[in-house]
Amino acid sequence: MNDVYQTTAYRSDAIPALPPGGHxxxxxxxxxxxxxxxxxxxxxxxxxxxxxxxxxxxxxxxxxxxxxxxxxxxxxSKGLLSGLQGFLYMLYMCSLLAFFVFLIPLGLLILKVIFTEPSIKGVLWIYDTFKFIYLLIAIGYFGGKYGRLQLAYLTDKRQRANPTGLxxxxxxxxxxxxxxxxxxxxxxxxxxxxxxxxxxxxxxxxxxxxxxxxxxxxxxxxxxxxxxxxxxxxxxxxxxxxxxxxxxxxxxxxxxxxxxxxxxxxxxxxxxxxxxxxxxxxxxxxxxxxxxxxxxxxxxxxxxxxxxxxxxxxxxxxxxxxxxxxxxxxxx
Incomplete structure (x- = not known):
């Protein structure tokens, strides 16, 4: 066991004398x-x-x-790459939330079409109303999720090469x-x-x-x-x-x-x-x-x-x- 920990390892029950210093x-x-x-x-x-x-x-x-x-x-973690990964993760989570939020107006519009205009025209109305919204949600979701994973993969070696830590x-x-x-x-x-x-x-x-x-x-x-x-x-x-x-x-x-x-x-x-x-x-x-x-x-x-x-x-x-x-x- 003693071979695992170096003599410089911190031990709270064996604190050495330390020189003056401070801020x-x-x-x-x-x-x-x-x-x-x-x-x-x-x-x-x-x-x-x-x-x-x-x-x-x-x-x-x-x-x-x-x-x-x-x-x-x-x-x-330090630097731009870590911040960018955090941004992509937030984009992914916000897009997922937006998907469920917009299900409410989508559901209401579907009900309205069913009861007032159950036809191809009504289906196209639903499509035209939400196509851009869900396109943006899809871009945010897949871009955030897989973009973050791809960024992590591409920068993994660089991140691991950063020895900052305890x-x-x-x-x-x-x-x-x-x-x-x-x-x-x-x-x-x-x-x-x-x-x-x-x-x-x-x-x-x-x-x-x-x-x-x-x-x-x-x-x-x-x-x-x-x-x-x-x-x-x-x-x-x-x-x-x-x-x-x-x-x-x-x-x-x-x-x-x-x-x-x-x-x-x-x-x-x-x-x-x-x-x-x-x-x-x-x-x-x-x-x-x-x-x-x-x-x-x-x-x-x-x-x-x-x-x-x-x-x-x-x-x-x-x-x-x-x-x-x-x-x-x-x-x-």
Whole structure:
């Protein structure tokens, strides 16, 4: 088991002494989230996406290709291609919704033709009324669905070549910037709850990992994007810490379920506790909404995420300016 995890892997029960460093300007502008005391890694608003991802891996053989999330790497998508795939997915979903919405006026017109003008002329009237509407819906549906799949296929190699993400077994964070890659230990990053205007008088919240000893940062938009409830970001940070902490099992959330047997610490934990290996994959989207979502929303609301940071006692001079020689490594 020790051969699987490198000496640089993060262990919450063995935190080393860390040099001075920090970002006072970030501390003034945003809330720095504490390390440790993980208690609620479930982010309810991401569960439907997680369940859909987990069901892609029905067998152990499928789990050999855990991308973008698996037992060793939590990838964080960046760039135009990821945004374009997201747009095509939204186009597909909106077109599907429009198809069912326009069934109502279509049905009413069919009834009107049946009772007032049951003839070829009436059929042509229906056709002329809805042909352009359903043509646009068809273009949006098939273009969004298959265009996204084709784009994913064509860009798969390029996306996989982007090493940006968190690496559990190595305890490292890698950030691709142009043609270079910045790499530093996970324990050298501070988590910030950042906010941006929603355009409707409110705020969107997200999680940013800021390297304590340089200006490099990583927006954690791989799973949670623009949350309206800041507690979702707290829970997301809990999940990220548990993913990286090799002193304990992977967080018990859907996206990691297919890969739990491939992580030694997690496999030992599951065998000891008798965890059902398909606990999450037995839950459908409808079942989640009907029987589980409200319970987890209540748990999220009642969880107190404010506690002392376990890292502060190990950082000399927390909050001092950046060192003259920034830490971390730039890889070719």
């Amino acid at each position: 006072p300007d970030m501390d003034r502008a945003f809330q720095r989230l504490p390390w440790g005391h993980n208690q609620n890694p479930i982010v309810p608003n991401t569960i439907e996406a997680q369940l859909a991802y987990a069901r892609l891996f029905e067998s152990d053989k499928d789990a050999e290709d855990g991308y973008p999330w698996g037992e060793s790497v939590f990838s964080v 690496y559990r077994r190595e305890g490292l964070v890698r950030i691709k910037e142009g043609k270079t890659v910045f790499e530093a230990p996970f324990i050298e990053f501070d988590a910030y709850l950042v906010h941006t205007p929603s355009g409707r008088g409110g705020r969107y919240f997200n999680l940013v990992l800021q390297h304590r000893y340089s200006t490099h940062q990583l927006w954690m938009k791989g799973l949670l994007t623009d949350a309206m409830n800041q507690k979702e970001v707290y829970a997301y940070w809990d999940m990220i810490q548990q993913f990286m902490d090799v002193s304990g099992p992977l967080p018990d959330v859907p996206i990691f379920e297919p890969f739990r047997a491939r992580d030694p610490v997690t496999a030992a934990h599951d065998e000891r506790t008798g965890r059902d290996p398909r606990k999450w994959r037995k839950i459908t989207r409808e079942d989640w909404r009907k029987n589980h979502e409200q319970r987890w929303q209540n748990r999220l609301r009642e969880t107190n995420f404010h506690h002392a940071c376990i890292l502060d006692a190990h950082i000399q001079g927390r909050g001092l300016p950046l060192p003259d020689e920034p830490r971390g490594a730039m890889l070719a």
